[in-house]
Amino acid sequence: MEKRFENKTAVIVGGASGMGLLAAQQIASEGGKVIIADINQENAEKCAADICAAGGFARGIRCDVRQVAEVEAVRDFALAETGSLDILIHTAGGASQRMCNAPGPFATRPYEVLDWGIDVNLKGPLYFSRAVIGTMLEQKRGVIILLGSIDGVTGSAMSCDYSTSKAGLIGLTKSLALIGAEHNVRACCVSPGPVLTRPGMAGMKTPMNRAAEVQEVVNVLLFLASDAASFITGTNYLVDGGRACGAQEYR
Numbered sequence: 001m002e003k004r005f006e007n008k009t010a011v012i013v014g015g016a017s018g019m020g021l022l023a024a025q026q027i028a029s030e031g032g033k034v035i036i037a038d039i040n041q042e043n044a045e046k047c048a049a050d051i052c053a054a055g056g057f058a059r060g061i062r063c064d065v066r067q068v069a070e071v072e073a074v075r076d077f078a079l080a081e082t083g084s085l086d087i088l089i090h091t092a093g094g095a096s097q098r099m100c101n102a103p104g105p106f107a108t109r110p111y112e113v114l115d116w117g118i119d120v121n122l123k124g125p126l127y128f129s130r131a132v133i134g135t136m137l138e139q140k141r142g143v144i145i146l147l148g149s150i151d152g153v154t155g156s157a158m159s160c161d162y163s164t165s166k167a168g169l170i171g172l173t174k175s176l177a178l179i180g181a182e183h184n185v186r187a188c189c190v191s192p193g194p195v196l197t198r199p200g201m202a203g204m205k206t207p208m209n210r211a212a213e214v215q216e217v218v219n220v221l222l223f224l225a226s227d228a229a230s231f232i233t234g235t236n237y238l239v240d241g242g243r244a245c246g247a248q249e250y251r
């Protein structure tokens with residue numbers, strides 16, 4: 001098997017579930033050292049233990065991306081355990097109305113639910129980028145990959161704070177690319193349409209008449225994290241089955 005990540009350390013934020021977990025498993029299977037940082041400490045440690053049992057290198061650590069001290073502790077942990085920090089994939093996040101069980105429309109959504117959405121989906125990636133970029137600039141290598149969403153490109157009537165935060169990640173990506181470019185540090189955003197990380201996503205429409213398999217997004221994450229993407233930075237990748245093409249029925 002190809003070993004694209006040998007001698008590299010990848011921090012996967014939100015790596016105890018979904019796209020982050022599959023990315024962590026596959027980076028480890030290709031020789032990378034993986035740090036799984038997640039607010040669910042038990043799952044993070046279990047996922048890391050499973051990777052180790054399969055012959056890979058992984059560590060799990062609790063991290064709430066809203067807490068700067070915990071974010072910085074993940075960076076320090078990665079450096080202490082492995083000696084470098086080459087890849088950051090920030091997948092932690094989700095639509096606030098689902099995560100906070102507040103399904104009503106924007107006009108009545110509690111303000112603290114909006115805060116949750118911005119804190120986790122925008123400020124978390126901002127904090128993590130801030131925490132790791134100094135190390136990457138010093139190393140003269142690194143790549144930061146942020147998980148956006150198609151909602152950040154098209155807008156979303158149901159997910160106003162979510163689309164706001166995910167759109168913000170596109171600006172953050174471009175800014176990180178400009179900071180890192182001359183130091184061999186890259187940044188990319190990946191904006192999926194519906195992904196089958198849970199059964200409910202199967203009902204979301206795309207022109208391809210289906211949601212993405214988790215692997216179809218992770219393929220892009222791993223490509224962008226690898227040296228094969230060495231001249232790609234500042235870009236937002238849509239992995240959406242054509243959902244952003246404009247037709248109202250797909251929104």
Ligand SMILES: NC(=O)c1ccc[n+]([C@@H]2O[C@H](COP(=O)([O-])OP(=O)(O)OC[C@H]3O[C@@H](n4cnc5c(N)ncnc54)[C@H](O)[C@@H]3O)[C@@H](O)[C@H]2O)c1
Pocket residue numbers: 013014015016017018019020037038039040063064065066090091092093094095120147148149150191192193194195196197198201
């Ligand atoms: N699944 C989709 O259809 C879809 C579509 C577009 C974009 N996305 C985005 O992709 C990313 C990953 O989605 P997924 O479906 O794989 O997610 P998921 O729900 O399977 O996993 C998210 C992980 O983030 C963790 N997390 C939640 N809050 C956290 C916090 N405050 N600090 C640290 N960790 C926290 C959770 O414990 C969980 O392990 C998210 O940012 C999501 O917004 C998902």
